[in-house]
Amino acid sequence: ERLLGAPDAGGTRAWRETTARTLQEEAVAAVRAAAPEGFQVLLHADPVSYHCGADAGTDPTHVLSVADGVVVPCGQGPDLLAPFARHAGAGTVLxxxxxxxxxxGGRPAALA
Structure with missing residues (x-):
């Protein structure tokens, strides 16, 4: 908001959210149409709208109503999983x- 101003930042965020929802819905529908029965569809998702990347600003409620789960960037710790965990149902993959x-920026030795 500091760089764009509140009106432009809000408009950009609204456009991005609508576009992302449409893409998520269409991608999941296409995979479900082509995949065998029971195939789980997971989407990369980051709940923070001001982060960089294609999946930033993912709405946990919406994405988990469409996909079977999410893959969340947790390089800085598990905190970004929490918004998705609050909306997870039985069988949801986080x-x-x-x-x-x-x-x-990875630390392979720290994963063990």
Missing amino acids: AANLPVVSGL
Whole structure:
């Protein structure tokens, strides 16, 4: 908001959220149409709207109403899983994505 101002930042966020929801719904529907019965569909998801990346600002309630679970970036700890855990049902998959490539900020030795 500081860079764009509240009106432009709000408009950008609303457009991004609508576009992301549509893409999530269409992607999951396409996979379900092509996959065998019982195939689980997981989406990469980050609940923080101001983070960078294609999955930033994912709405936990919506994404878990469409997909079978999420893969959440947890390189800084498990905190980003909490919003999804609050909306998880029986059988929901919550997976933590941990960076493992040291050149990309991962700490492989710390995973053991």
